[in-house]
Each structure stands twice: as C-alpha cells, then as structure tokens.
Amino acid sequence: MNRLVPVTNTEDVFSEYRNSPIGLLLEYHNLGRAPDVYTAAQLLIGMCMDNRKHLRIPDNFSFIIRTGGANLRYSEFKVSYAIAVGGVKSIALIGHTQCGMVNLVARRNQFIQGLVDSAGWDKEWAEEHFMHFAPMFEIGNETDFVLSEAKRLRLRYPKIQVAPLLYRVEDNLLYLLRET
Template identity: 65%
Template sequence: MPQIVPVNTREDIFSQYLDTPIGDLIEYHNFGKPFEKKYVHADILIGMCMDNRKHLNIPEKFAYIIRTGGGNMRLSEFKVSYAVAVGGVRAIALIGHNNCGMVNLMSKEQKFVDGLVEVGWDRKAAEDHFRHFAPMFEIGNEIDFLLAETNRIRQRYPKVLVAPLFYQVEDNRLYLVQEDK
C-alpha cells in the first residue's frame, strides 16, 4: 500500500529526486531554500489541483504549472506535451492533496446544479452539464488517482522523470509518495 512520507530534511528526499528539479521543488517549498538561481526557462512542469488552499513557494520561471480539478491531466495532455517538447522540461511533479473536492464528485450534484441555477443557468442545462462532465473529473481516492495519473504520464513520456507528490492542506507541506513496487 502506498505511503505518504514526510520530507523534513534534504536527507528525506528519495535519492532518485535529489539534485533534480523535483528535489529543488521540495527544497524551495518545504525548506525555504533561497531563490539564488535565476531561471531563464522552466526546469519542471507541475500538475496540481486548482484548489485555492494550495500555494507553492518557488522562484519565478522555475516551472510551468497546470492547475486543473483534482490535478487531472487527461484533458491537458497537449499542454504537457508542449512543456516537454517545446519547453524542454525533463521533470514532472504531479501533486495531489487531501480533502480534494473532486473526490466523491457525484455526491455534489445538487449543490453544483443549484449553484449554476443561482447565477442564471437553466436547471436542465445545469443538470446536463454536470452529468456530462462529472464522470471525466471524478478522481475517486486522492492517492490512487495520483498514482494512476503518474503511471499514465510515465508511459506517455518514458524519458521524463515523473514524481507523485502529496500536499497536506493542514500544514502546507509537500510529501513524497512511496509507491508499491
């Protein structure tokens, strides 16, 4: 079973991520590593949820960032390909987080529809909208989805380092995910 691993010191970073943009991301965010290096282009692509409770401490021009519900990159794959092919990134951090609104999304249908009706949508159109898109964005369990998405991205870009990370909303820190082998 996958484990969420705290990263409190540089020594806690998994060896495959040390001295890579993944390790730098963790050091900048968790440890407040000084922004001494001036980036000319992005070294990493970060895929993360659009949730407003998450903010990364990183230098300017360090990363391309794609934010989408649940960190679901399926509908952003062209953007990922652009960052890899044109932007030259060779590392991707996929960041899941706890208490994600895309978990158990189907249970939020009434609130979703009522919210759209409140801002002027026709109820039937709002219901159709939810029923059409919710299955694409439902992520189930945060960790399971994060690992499935990591494996999917690794298969698409086999020469790119892809790391699953986890953001705990309560302490605003990044954690590593120990994957099953």
C-alpha cells in the first residue's frame, strides 16, 4: 500500500490536521497560501539537516530543529522547550526521500576518509567515531522511521498533535503519511 498522500488542495489534508498549524504548513508549502503575519511560533518542525530541503512558510511561524534523518531522540530538551516555553501544540515531523541517514554503513569508508582528508583526523579515531555514532543515527527506511518517531513523540507528549510527513526531494513537496 502506498503510504504517501499528496496534498494538492485543502481537501487532501487529513481532517485532524485541517484548521491547525499542520494544515497551514501544508497550505503554505504545497498550495502557495499567502503568508500570514505571526508574532509567535505556531508549531515545531523537526526535519533533516539535508541542504536540499527548503520550506515555504512565513516568518515566525515555527520553531525548526534540523537533525540528521529528522531524528529528535537526541533533541528532546529542545522539543520540550518549544512546548513548555514556546507554547506550541503541534509538531510536524518531516522525513525526506534520498536521506543520507539511511544505510549509513554503505557510507562508512567515505565518512572515515572524509574526516581524515577534510578534518585532519587520525584514521583510527575516525573509524571509532563512525562505529560509536552510526548505530545511534541510522534511521533505516525514511517513511518507517518518521512514523515510528511520530508514535514515540505522541507517547512522550500526549497533549501535542504530531504529524508525520515526507518531503520528496524529487518535487519539493510535502506528503502526508498514512499510518495504517
């Protein structure tokens, strides 16, 4: 079953996200909604650090945490801050296609050699660094990871709306993810 749901009009937005910051995000980015003026963040966006992704959203609309693979496991204090101090009630968790955090082991040699050549690291130190951290940051399949991370965040923050989304670098659009 295809879990990607394109958003080409407002009726495509899942009912639980309509008239919410998640729905607005989809309208701004995919549908070209004119930007509104915000003085406070409406949501937290957790997304990958990949440079190919750029969201079309108004200034001050959201907090954004960018981490490899949209993995917020090691950014929970920042998530908690956005909720407790920033007052956000929604989180958009955005994975993307062609993510570098998928199959990290395939990039092992490139990673190690890159640290040796570009950062001046000792090869053994670079190998140890990769072996220590790669298992923490490997996300497996992008879609499966975003769905599991959304579920984890919902359990951690039960009063917060969490929407798993996927950004397709092929067309620069956001897609809803079916969770069945």
